[in-house]
Amino acid sequence: MNATPLADLSADDLAALLHEQQAAYEELKAKGLSLDLTRGKPSAQQLDLSDRLLQLPSTTRSASGVDVRNYGGLEGLKELREMFAELLWVEPEQLVAGGSSSLTMMRECLVDLVLFGGVDSERPWGQEEKVRFVCPVPGYDRHFTLLESLGIEMLTVPMDDDGPDAEAVAALVADDPTIKGMWVVPTYANPTGAVVTQEVAARLTSMPTAAPDFKIFWDNAYALHHLTEDEAKSADVLTLASAAGHPHRPIMFASTSKITYAGAGVAFLAASTDNVAWYLRHLGNGSIGPDKVNHLRHVEFFGTPQGVRDHMVKHREIIAPKFAEVDRVLTERLGGRGVATWNTPAGGYFVNLDVVPGTASRVVELAREAGVALTPAGSSFPYKQDPDDTNIRLAPTMPPVAEVTGAMEAVATCVLLAAAEKASQGTQDA
Numbered sequence: 001m002n003a004t005p006l007a008d009l010s011a012d013d014l015a016a017l018l019h020e021q022q023a024a025y026e027e028l029k030a031k032g033l034s035l036d037l038t039r040g041k042p043s044a045q046q047l048d049l050s051d052r053l054l055q056l057p058s059t060t061r062s063a064s065g066v067d068v069r070n071y072g073g074l075e076g077l078k079e080l081r082e083m084f085a086e087l088l089w090v091e092p093e094q095l096v097a098g099g100s101s102s103l104t105m106m107r108e109c110l111v112d113l114v115l116f117g118g119v120d121s122e123r124p125w126g127q128e129e130k131v132r133f134v135c136p137v138p139g140y141d142r143h144f145t146l147l148e149s150l151g152i153e154m155l156t157v158p159m160d161d162d163g164p165d166a167e168a169v170a171a172l173v174a175d176d177p178t179i180k181g182m183w184v185v186p187t188y189a190n191p192t193g194a195v196v197t198q199e200v201a202a203r204l205t206s207m208p209t210a211a212p213d214f215k216i217f218w219d220n221a222y223a224l225h226h227l228t229e230d231e232a233k234s235a236d237v238l239t240l241a242s243a244a245g246h247p248h249r250p251i252m253f254a255s256t257s258k259i260t261y262a263g264a265g266v267a268f269l270a271a272s273t274d275n276v277a278w279y280l281r282h283l284g285n286g287s288i289g290p291d292k293v294n295h296l297r298h299v300e301f302f303g304t305p306q307g308v309r310d311h312m313v314k315h316r317e318i319i320a321p322k323f324a325e326v327d328r329v330l331t332e333r334l335g336g337r338g339v340a341t342w343n344t345p346a347g348g349y350f351v352n353l354d355v356v357p358g359t360a361s362r363v364v365e366l367a368r369e370a371g372v373a374l375t376p377a378g379s380s381f382p383y384k385q386d387p388d389d390t391n392i393r394l395a396p397t398m399p400p401v402a403e404v405t406g407a408m409e410a411v412a413t414c415v416l417l418a419a420a421e422k423a424s425q426g427t428q429d430a
Contacts, residue, residue, distance in 0.1 A: 003336030006423050018424050021417040025366065028413050033371030035407040040190070040349035040395040042258050042315075049314050050260040050301070057296040068292035074280050077295035080266065086305045088223065088254055089236050090270040096279065098290050102255040102267040106217060107146055109251055109269075112282045113180075113215070114150060119274045120248050121213040125180060134172055134182035136164040138352060138380035138391050140190040140219070143183045147382075154382035155179065159189060163196030166203035173209040181215035187234045188222040188348030191380055191393040195346075201235035206244035216241075218252040222348040224312045225258060227320045232347060238270065247272040256298065258349065259311065266298055322396045322404045326351050329405060333412035339419035342394075351394040352380075353411075359418040360389045366414040372407050 009017065060069050064078050075081070076097025085092040098105055114131075117124040125131050131152050135144060136159035147154055157168040164184060173179045184204070186196040204216060216237070223234050237250045248271070256265035269279060302308045327344050330353075334340045342353045355363055360377035367374050375393045378386040394411070396404045 005336065005338030006419055007338055009423075014420065014423055017416075018420040021413065021420050024413050025370065025417050028370045028410055031371070033406065033410060035371065035399060035403055035410070036373040037395050037399070037407050037411075038373050038375050039398075040258075041398040042262055043318065043398050043400070045318050046258075046315055046397070047261060049311065049318075053260060053264075053297050053301050056300045057293065058300060059296075062292075062296055062299070066292065068296045071288045073289050073292055074284055074287060075276070076266075076290055077292050077299065079299045080295045083299065083302065083305050083308070084254070084268055085270075087308055088220065088252065088268065088270055089234065090238055090252070093273055094238060094270050094276060096269040096276060097295055098267045098269065100255070100257070100263060100265050100267060100291075100294075102219070102221065102253040102257070102269075103142060103146070105253055105267050105269045106143075106219070108283065109217070109279065110146065110150055110152075112279070113213075116282065118213045118215065118248065119272075119278045128178065128180075130178045132176075132179045134164075134169055134179060135382050136183065136189075137382070138191055138393070139183060140185055141375075141379040141384075143217075143219070144382045144384075152180075156382060159192050159194055161192075161194050163189075163194060163200035164204070166200045166207070169204060170207040173207065173211070173214060175210050177210040179209070180211050180213065181217060183217050183219065185219050185221060186223075186237070187220055187232055188225060188345060190221070190348065191350035191352045193343050193345030193348050193350070193352065195232045196235050198235045198240075201237050202240050202244070205237060205241040205246055205249055214246075214249060216250040218250045220252055220254045221258075223254055224308065225349065226312065226316055226347045227323055228316075228346050230346065238272070242272070248275050251275060259308065259315070260298065260301070264294065266295060319397050322399075322401055323351065325401055325404050326394060326396050326408050329408035329412060333409070334415060337416065337419070340415050349395060349397050351396065353392045353394055353415075354390045355392060355415050356419045356422055357388045357390045359415075359422055360386060360392050362418040362421070363392060363411070363414045366417060367411060370410055370414065372410045372414075374411070 062079055080097045081092045081095045085095045114126040133147050133152050135154045135156050137156045158165045218237050241247055241249045252270040255267040330342055340355045364374045364377045378384040380391050380393050
């Protein structure tokens with residue numbers, strides 16, 4: 001394989017490569033592919049792991065005597081909260097078990113902050129002249145969409161291997177009271193796979209902020225989603241914040257959406273006991289309790305916190321080969337070419353692919369025309385605007401391995417073609 005970087009090719013060799021990739025692309029289109037790597041969904045095989053839920057619960061009463069068929073228990077079933085408190089490194093009284101969507105909980109918190117303010121707010125956020133959030137990038141598109149829908153402006157900082165650039169965050173928030181919060185995906189971040197270290201978490205929880213009610217929305221969506229036996233442990237953000245004198249700063253979110261059933265799991269919120277009381281007070285104005293039948297179903301299904309961990313090993317056995325295949329194909333097809341870099345995540349649901357600046361949109365367009373759907377370029381940035389047009393998020397979990405192979409072969413062809421087109425254009429311009 002010729003692994004000469006494109007930048008080192010002569011004009012003639014570059015023209016030959018462009019012609020070769022154009023021919024490969026025409027062959028690709030002729031295959032009539034229909035593949036989808038747009039969203040991080042669990043595969044049917046993963047969902048099958050939880051089918052015993054359909055026969056549960058076996059009783060209508062929890063171990064503590066709660067009739068789960070009835071109203072009440074806004075904070076969620078005690079036994080489920082105790083189970084996941086251990087897994088999330090929080091105390092049961094700091095944890096709420098809710099419905100099936102943690103994203104809904106995030107929206108509820110933001111809306112409550114806008115309408116009513118938090119426990120440490122001087123006034124509702126909606127009465128401020130401006131509200132802004134810090135957003136590490138690349139990041140999770142649904143976080144950005146949620147902020148945009150509420151008119152909350154977004155400021156970006158880099159997402160490094162050890163988490164958000166904490167010094168950049170600290171500089172932004174020190175003197176600007178309009179900056180009311182930030183997003184963090186602390187464990188196997190979407191899409192970079194970064195894991196926030198205890199040191200970075202300590203800096204974020206202790207840094208001075210001009211806004212007295214600054215919030216860290218700590219979306220621990222992938223806390224248990226390991227791809228190797230070397231399992232990362234999430235930073236203990238609630239304890240760090242309390243020790244730093246800012247106990248109300250972090251609000252953690254998690255769910256079983258990628259553990260059991262994506263559409264019928266359980267979402268969790270963890271925070272200071274005052275924040276939990278604040279959340280439940282507002283939630284109680286529109287709810288008389290969550291689906292405790294589903295809570296009990298999950299308690300019986302897992303049995304213990306170790307039962308959850310054992311279940312996640314089964315997930316790893318299914319999806320780890322797909323991530324390995326992404327890395328294999330990209331390494332074989334693009335390694336040494338100088339046209340792309342990508343991560344090899346130790347957990348989570350995504351591979352972060354950076355291509356030649358100015359070509360990500362072209363790669364996605366080429367892939368779409370060849371029958372391979374990718375997440376739109378720019379999706380991992382606020383307002384869908386990647387300033388360098390370089391980032392593409394790959395989601396390999398849902399298709400079977402054979403389809404992952406075909407999709408990545410197609411992506412590699414598109415990356416090479418787009419890079420060769422841009423390099424050839426540069427040669428002509430010169």
